[in-house]
Amino acid sequence: MSTTIDPTVAAPPEPPLSELPPGSRLPPLAQVAMIARSPIGSALKLHARYGEPFTMRVPGFGPSVVFSSPQLVRQVVTGRPDVFHAGLANRPLSAVLGRWSLLTLDGRPHLQQRKLLLPPFHGERLRAYGELIRELSEREAAIWPLDTPFRVDERMQRLTLEVILEVVFGISDETRKDALRRLLPPLVESSRHVVFWGKAANFDFGPIRLRETFERRRDAVDELLLAEIHDRRRVPAESLAARTDILSMLVGATHEDGSPMGDGELRDELMTLVMAGHETTATALTWAIDLLLRNPVVLARMRAAGPDGDDDYVNAVCQEILRIRPVVPFVGRVITEPVVIGDRQYPTGVGLIASIGLTHHREDVFPSPGVFRPERFLGESEVPSYGWLPFGGGVRRCIGASFAQFELATILRVLVRSPVRLANRRPEPIRATGVTLVPGRGVKLVRERV
Template sequence: MLPPGPSSPGIWQMRQWFRDPVGFMEGNGDRYGPVFAVKLGALKRCAFIADPAVAWQVLSGDPASFRMGPTNRIFRPVLGEGSLFLLDGEEHRHHRRLLTPSFHPRAVRGYAGLIEEIAAREMAGWRVDEPFALQRPMRRITTESIVRIVIGVCSPERDAEIRDLVREMLAIAENPLALMPQFQYELGGRTPFGKVMNVTRRIEAILHEEIGLRRLLRPDERGADVLSALAGPAPHEDGFMSDREIRDECMTMLIAGHETTANALSWAFERLLRHPVIHDRLLAELDGGDDGYLDAVVRETLRQRPVLPITARRISGAQEVGAFTFPAGWTLMPCFYLIHHDPEVFPEPDRFRPERFLEEPKPSSRVFLPFGAGSRHCVGSHLALMTIKTVIRVVLSRAVLEADPEPEPIVRNNMTLAPGRGATAVLRGRRGTAVARGVPSRAR
């Protein structure tokens, strides 16, 4: 038996998903229940899963039966065949083992000073009493951070070039047609896909040049960046990556590693500024040197505003999942957004209440899923959490911000959920310093 779902044409459902993802998820969930079948454009056989137990069955299932790689094929022209996003089985495990040391909590802590410096420098250009979208400076902070962490210190010109190319890539990819398989024609760079591929090749050329340079360095000459670690001699029995594999993984981290974090930061500030009691408690605890409440605020933000609303697995054979039997080839989509807003799982889900992550029992990793779960749990989750906490700490210690009174709708931004007005705020002053008016703005 297959789950129920809307009978409207796939192109119409895709349009609804792109225009109002939250309305699409909630409307179908209310009408058809926690497991419902949908058609998203050419993808005719897929099911959203908002039942936590059923979702966990998919997320923790045998990776050979529940495969993620095929669901990400749309990104292959940009990320490459060797991207962690597209690999399954032993290849995925091999790449993950090689990447994990660079994202271990000990390694991640070493990047905190860099991120503090980047965030403080970015804030210097914010102007007083003028509304601006926080999402823009958050993107600049996370773009520069991920470029420095992944590629290391190049020349200032090279760093700026890579940052500009990454931003250009994501701006083009906001067009929902840019990477759809049926529209993947370059036509001399005149189509959205052609423009994406032009930028991809420019980033690729830089990456291959940097990989070649790192291969020539002695171990004591290499930096702490991810590229240097991957291009070095094999650190253990897991072996090494080819130049092409390193290119693919670095491209994946550059493209996917900052947009999600930037949107999570934007939501964190949007939530905090609209909840002054929580904001003031956080500020007081940070002043006292306690990060416990900060961690709870970040987790509650990721619960209420999960940047990635779904994940996907393609089943390689017929599977009994929950009360349903799915034939081979179906795409099953655990829906983090609906699970995070299930009142049976998170009481008062629409209330922003960080205390739920301080009280016992704390939410289980089977229902709190901002970074996925199982063998596909985000390899960069520690870096993302550290970045979010570091930037919040820097901004709150230096800025007096006020929320714009207009509401922030939840909109689709590439593959993520983002504030529809960019988390608009107003800088009212700077903590501990007089604020000069008329400073040129880079935040607008």
Template sequence: MPGSSAPAAIQTAQFLRSIDGFLERGRRRYGDVFSARILGFATGRIVFLADPEHVEQVFKTGPSVARAGDAARRSVEPVAGVSSLLSLDGPRHLDHRRILLPRFHGDRLELYTGVMREEVDAAVAAWPIDEPFAMREAMADLTLEVIMRAVFGLRHGRRYDEVRAALVAMMENDLAFNLALMVPVLRREIGPWKAWGDFQRVRAQAYSLLRTEIEERRAAPDLEQRTDILSMLIQGRAKDGTGLSDDELLDELMTLLVAGHETTATALAWTFELLHRHPAVKHQLVAELATGDEAYLGAVIDEVLRLRPVVPFVARVLHEPLQIGPHVLEPGVTVAPCVHLVHRREDIYPDPEAFRPERFLDTRPSTYEWIPFGGGTRRCLGASFAPLEMKVVIRRVLETARLEPASPEPERIRRRTVFFVPEHGARTIRRAAVT
């Protein structure tokens, strides 16, 4: 298997310093299939894939051979619990997915557009004028408000404020916490090392508040009439007629928070950062939105998710041998379809580093050539919800705010845990409206 022969510690340091650079160097040197040793990630023995045919093969491989839950469990369970959809495999994963997936597709999604519009209007009104602010932080605040109302079904008031404060504290993770996620031996308090203990305390507080909400929601006389996702999950049933327990509901709520908060906020921040740097694209987008046509808006979102995918790769742990091209991968290897590299293939996307939304107007890449939401039975639940939220937010922001970049220099990619984020948070300035 082609790949670096450097010690695992050195490869891990290179990977953590610059994931995108690590991946791009690997493909240049070794081709579309290459190995790496990365301490603290899944099994540590990683094979990255950059060919859509190999990606398709992995996404179509069943859980008896390749398990996504095994790859995610180490970092997911401390945050989202043992019943998180992200860390489950096999029949239990399918049962949970059958309950959750219908709540994020079809006509149900339109129920949440009103909440999204209300929250984006309130957010924009609170942004400073003529002062730089980090768009990513602003979008994180906004997407959290949407989750609180549309997903958790909480209404503004004391409990809303308590839950929100606990969730914000839980997600304010520093370097020490991120190291502890990768290195389990650090999941303890050691002298001044308090990050893990602090996290456990705020997580317990958030779970306690949400547990009380679930208990009261189950007994609510208007449960069947409520349209928030928590209320519908309480009523959801697997094939055998069983529903989710309170513990399972708690873990899945936290999963939806983890998977739908930072990811969408980051994608939105990248959208405005790229629009800042490409005024012709922004001008065309504003003009077409004024006519009521959202085709170009959809193309802009697709191109943002191609050029700046929030998650650079997905992972599966092999439990049986799997042949990829001429290579037979052994059980215990973590195979990683690489979103970042597939989206930069020049044979699929000419001039791949350019931001050109029109490439999505006339033709569509195949299922395995555009994979920001993964694929197969593990495709992200938010693959419809997130683009809808992005459409509502982008349209309303462009309609109600005059924005410009705070710096003339484009922001580079920076790693935040496993996400690709703008280096400085997509620093933006809001100007006063012209009257």
């Protein structure tokens, strides 16, 4: 990249806890263990005990003040980008995503990368991907085993990985594609551990070496991605422009000074799209199937919608899925000068957390929040501004939000036609791993004979 802008922003010193609202006095590792076990339940308990807001400490992050009312959440996610730094808050993701990732940048570098990444997610592009996503979904559903329990999360991870390989990477080399099918899932798993456990992941616990395992897996994937990038650069400009995959569009993109994206930039944005678009969508789909099978009236109406009908209801179902089971439970900012949120001033260096999971489960925001009811998004009641924010908000709102919702709806229209039942009717526990909330048992299904 020809620009001389340093993509990193120096983190300000952490403020003393005495300047922050009250919160749990448990050690950071104990707090993260509590979140892992019951992420939404623990947030609700902390909110009930300490009120709004409260302070948390977890490994790898500085002290963080947690907000959940839509009014205060709005102030956090729409704060001035030169003061409210999302890249600093996401700095623990750098080991996984890289220094040029859209998620870990702030200021002008962030705006530059966002501008380059916007065109592939345009509405017309989404429609072009629809038929391919439907075909991949039908192919996946057709090979589900009969009369034998299987884990939905594993199947959805495989399906969304195929979407990534086709839509994002556009890889035609079958050997390289097979290698990525084999190597990406273990890398995603290692990435969860490194991010979730923070600095604790740097220590070895006998044969468990989280950082070493992650770096070995990351390097193997990087070698394949860089080889694909180099091959794509050799494609003639006319042929490259005719391709629809996101990698080809990024290879052909240029910065304001006319320079192309560097190999490191491309690698980091590809890894960002993998981590933000593969595991998250797979998790949302797994939760969706679990919720639909536990709500037969909603399932019947989804089936009646067919492949192309009743868009409003299908979209409402997807919104309610992302409300009651938000895949990413929070978004954060680190402030680089004192700011006032609500009626209190917060010092430089503190982390401000908009708790998506807590906001979505507040009785005063969504009445009977534990009930799965898509009608909330069909005018049954008004959803408060910044009361529903599974993709964050403000200028840092997830760039792939429209694609994620389109992909979720498109795949669900196919999968609801499958004759399946839950292998276990017990409630599926919510667990935190990495930065996502996943079904604790993976949701097991049985495909029945028709």
